[in-house]
Amino acid sequence: MASLYALDMSQLKGVAIFWLKKTVTKVMMNDFNKNGVWDMEDCRKSAEKMIKIGNLKGAKAEEVYTYWENMPPYFNTATNLTDWIIGEIDFRNDPNSPPIVSEYLEKWFSILDSDRDDAIDLNGYKVFWDAYGLDPDYLKRQFDYIDADKDGIISRQDFVKAGIDFCYNTEENANIFWGPIKDLKMV
Ligand SMILES: [Ca+2]
Ligand SMILES: [Ca+2]
Ligand SMILES: [Ca+2]
Numbered sequence: 001m002a003s004l005y006a007l008d009m010s011q012l013k014g015v016a017i018f019w020l021k022k023t024v025t026k027v028m029m030n031d032f033n034k035n036g037v038w039d040m041e042d043c044r045k046s047a048e049k050m051i052k053i054g055n056l057k058g059a060k061a062e063e064v065y066t067y068w069e070n071m072p073p074y075f076n077t078a079t080n081l082t083d084w085i086i087g088e089i090d091f092r093n094d095p096n097s098p099p100i101v102s103e104y105l106e107k108w109f110s111i112l113d114s115d116r117d118d119a120i121d122l123n124g125y126k127v128f129w130d131a132y133g134l135d136p137d138y139l140k141r142q143f144d145y146i147d148a149d150k151d152g153i154i155s156r157q158d159f160v161k162a163g164i165d166f167c168y169n170t171e172e173n174a175n176i177f178w179g180p181i182k183d184l185k186m187v
Pocket of ligand 2: 112113114115116117118119120121124
């Protein structure tokens with residue numbers, strides 16, 4: 001059986017390979033129902049995780065659900081990973097998309113920053129890592145990557161910057177926002 005996460009490269013000519021690898025990794029880590037794409041059901045699962053971890057109630061919880069209801073169309077329509085990635089490339093190229101991604105990252109940061117001092121330490125960051133079941137051996141490495149000024153805490157700005165870099169930057173670097181980068185499988 002072909003892998004759920006195999007890409008049809010004939011439809012992805014000229015797309016930067018490193019960006020493809022990290023985007024596939026992102027989808028795999030967010031594909032909670034294991035159907036090969038990041039879909040609306042996965043988004044609801046993300047919302048549930050965020051609400052539970054943040055112990056959010058009422059309007060704050062509602063806000064998380066509402067955010068996820070407004071995902072771009074390919075979250076509803078893509079039936080395989082190649083189609084999803086093609087949708088993601090359009091989204092990435094849309095100048096209106098970075099604020100949407102930043103909002104998502106800000107929401108996560110606020111949940112991790114439970115004492116609201118606009119900083120998360122390694123323990124706070126571990127909550128994000130564990131929420132996705134990422135390999136614990138890489139936790140410190142990514143924490144240190146995001147903590148660019150090496151003061152032992154991640155600021156809101158650092159967290160958002162690393163998430164945006166992961167989604168948009170096509171140059172290879174050490175950012176493993178959703179854990180170790182997977183190898184590409186091609187059909
Ligand atoms: Ca899915
Ligand atoms: Ca804090
Ligand atoms: Ca820092």
